[in-house]
Every structure is written in C-alpha cells, then in structure tokens.
Amino acid sequence: MDILRKIYKFFTSYALAVAVFVLLTLITLLGTLEQAPLGLWTAVKSYFHSWFVVSHIFENFGKFTLPIPLPGGLLLMVILFINMTLGAVVHVKKRLRGIPNLVSHLGMLFLFVSAFVTFVGKNDGFVALFPGQKSNMARSYKTWQLEILEFAGEGKPTKAHIVPWEELTSIRGGKDKEFTSKELPFSVKIDSFLYNATPVSASIPIAAGAAGREINGFKLLPRTKDKEAERNYPGCFATVFANGEKVDEMILSAYSNTTVYQSPGGQSVVMQKPGDSPRAAGFTVDGKQYGLLLTKTSWPIDFYIQLDRFIFEKHPGTEQPKNY
Numbered sequence: 001m002d003i004l005r006k007i008y009k010f011f012t013s014y015a016l017a018v019a020v021f022v023l024l025t026l027i028t029l030l031g032t033l034e035q036a037p038l039g040l041w042t043a044v045k046s047y048f049h050s051w052f053v054v055s056h057i058f059e060n061f062g063k064f065t066l067p068i069p070l071p072g073g074l075l076l077m078v079i080l081f082i083n084m085t086l087g088a089v090v091h092v093k094k095r096l097r098g099i100p101n102l103v104s105h106l107g108m109l110f111l112f113v114s115a116f117v118t119f120v121g122k123n124d125g126f127v128a129l130f131p132g133q134k135s136n137m138a139r140s141y142k143t144w145q146l147e148i149l150e151f152a153g154e155g156k157p158t159k160a161h162i163v164p165w166e167e168l169t170s171i172r173g174g175k176d177k178e179f180t181s182k183e184l185p186f187s188v189k190i191d192s193f194l195y196n197a198t199p200v201s202a203s204i205p206i207a208a209g210a211a212g213r214e215i216n217g218f219k220l221l222p223r224t225k226d227k228e229a230e231r232n233y234p235g236c237f238a239t240v241f242a243n244g245e246k247v248d249e250m251i252l253s254a255y256s257n258t259t260v261y262q263s264p265g266g267q268s269v270v271m272q273k274p275g276d277s278p279r280a281a282g283f284t285v286d287g288k289q290y291g292l293l294l295t296k297t298s299w300p301i302d303f304y305i306q307l308d309r310f311i312f313e314k315h316p317g318t319e320q321p322k323n324y
Contacts, residue, residue, distance in 0.1 A: 011079075012087035020080045027070055030055045039227030041142060048073035049119070074119075081112045125298075127305050134306035140297035142229035144168070144254055148179075148188060149280055151289040157280075165297055168193055168234070178241075186242040186285045188292065190252075196223040197235030199253045212237050215251050223255075238292050240283055248283040254294045 031047030050072030210219030233255030280291030
C-alpha cells in the first residue's frame with residue numbers, strides 16, 4: 001500500500017506537472033529546429049508522435065557530437081493527462097468556489113482526449129480536382145500502394161488488389177517478397193524497393209549507377225531520399241509467376257516523364273510527368289488482362305467534393321501568386 005501511495009503522490013504532484021511542461025517546451029523547440037534538416041513530417045513523427053527521441057540537433061557541435069535522449073511528445077502528453085486527471089480532478093477538494101478551476105481542467109482533458117483520437121484515427125490526404133470534376137476518393141501525401149488490377153474487355157479496371165505501403169517498405173536490403181491472393185491465378189514478387197528512384201534508359205552514362213537488373217532497355221536509378229516525404233517517388237522490380245513459371249517482369253515506378261522511349265529491342269515505353277498518375281504495367285495470364293500500378297495510398301470518403309471554380313491571382317506584372 002505504501003508503494004501505491006507513493007506512486008499516487010508522484011503522479012499528483014505539482015513538481016511532475018512543472019517538469020512535464022519544461023520538457024514539452026524543450027522538445028517543441030528542438031523539434032521545430034529539426035524541421036529544417038529532417039523535414040516537417042519526419043521531425044513531427046520523431047519528436048511529437050513518439051515515446052522517446054534522441055535529438056541530434058548538436059550533431060556538429062564543435063568537434064564532437066552531443067546526442068540528447070528525451071521523452072517524446074506522446075509520452076509527455078500521457079503523463080500530463082494522468083497528472084491532471086488525478087491531481088486536478090480527483091485529488092483536489094471539491095468546493096463551490098473551485099468549480100471554474102475544475103471546469104477549466106476538464107476542458108483541457110477533453111482536448112487531450114480529442115487530440116489522441118485524432119492521432120489514432122486520422123488520415124491526412126488530398127482530393128485533386130479540375131474545375132467541374134467531383135470525387136469521393138482521398139489520397140495520401142506521403143505513402144504509396146501497389147495495386148494489382150483486373151481489367152475488363154474494354155480495358156477498364158474492374159477490381160484492385162492492394163499491397164499497402166507498410167508491406168512495400170519492408171522489402172529492404174536486397175530482400176524480396178511474394179504476394180498472392182486466392183482470387184488471382186498468379187503471384188507477384190517485388191524486389192529492390194527504393195523510396196525514391198527514376199527509371200532511365202540503360203544506354204545513357206548515368207545508368208551505370210542504377211540499381212538492379214536491366215528490363216526492356218531500362219534500369220532503376222536511385223535518387224537521394226528527400227526530407228519532405230511527399231517529394232519521394234518510389235520504385236521497384238516486379239516479377240509475375242503463374243503455374244510455377246515466370247510470366248513477365250517489369251520496372252514499377254511512381255516517377256516518370258512525358259516521353260516515349262524506344263528500348264534497344266524497338267519497344268515503345270511511355271512515361272508521364274512526376275506526380276501524375278502513372279500508367280499500369282500490363283500483362284496477360286490465362287487470356288485475361290491484368291496490371292501493376294504504384295500509386296498514392298487512397299481511401300473512400302463518405303461524401304463527394306466538386307470543384308466549381310478555381311481562382312488564381314498573381315501580383316501585377318509578376319509570376320508571384322497573390323491569391324488562390
């Protein structure tokens with residue numbers, strides 16, 4: 001009982017609340033400073049969405065490094081929630097004149113709960129539209145997915161089997177992974193997954209630094225991983241197997257250019273602009289058409305958004321945006 005009493009006293013103390021606020025101020029400062037070298041998303045995830053963080057803000061501090069281990073924002077907010085619940089709501093004596101203080105603390109606790117629900121259940125994304133278009137599909141800024149598409153006779157996709165981002169990013173360090181489905185008469189093996197890569201013609205000098213094997217006259221050129229996650233365009237190699245035999249192999253990439261390349265074998269390869277929806281790499285199994293597509297992670301929303309009009313104004317005589 002003495003141990004429980006000491007634990008209760010610790011979590012209801014003002015000293016704990018002060019320490020938590022000081023540490024929150026510190027990681028807010030360091031996390032903000034780290035946004036420049038790490039990027040916004042990486043800094044937020046490292047400092048504010050974590051239980052613990054090791055700050056390297058002083059990594060080049062003189063002639064030595066100074067890593068700083070700190071509790072992450074998630075841990076500090078959980079401790080503060082417990083402290084306020086026990087100390088400000090349970091421990092404090094209930095008096096008529098203390099009602100405003102109690103209401104203010106209950107309001108802050110409600111904000112903590114709301115923030116946690118948002119943290120656990122939210123999906124950040126966007127809906128890209130041209131004037132007159134409407135959609136009920138949102139897309140992620142930062143993550144991608146592999147879609148294994150089934151096509152109808154008129155060449156339109158009728159069904160998509162999804163391989164999520166977490167599965168793709170686990171294929172690292174020369175590893176490969178094979179994906180199967182009871183609904184599909186084949187399997188797809190993915191290897192050499194890269195967070196940021198560009199398909200290039202194998203005949204140009206820069207292709208000497210490209211990763212993996214050559215397919216249809218092209219190789220996959222690794223690019224430096226951008227600190228801003230939404231600027232990375234992943235790529236990988238895919239091999240299709242049916243009945244134990246290789247059906248086709250291809251380079252999948254989310255990054256492409258609006259160019260038609262001629263491979264050494266005379267095959268035309270069409271690519272699009274970076275950020276556009278890439279074309280599916282097609283193949284045939286048992287007389288039916290299928291396709292593989294690396295595209296932004298997407299999910300349906302419960303309503304439609306229609307863009308009626310888009311207004312874009314510039315400052316007079318310049319190309320500088322004035323108003324959207």
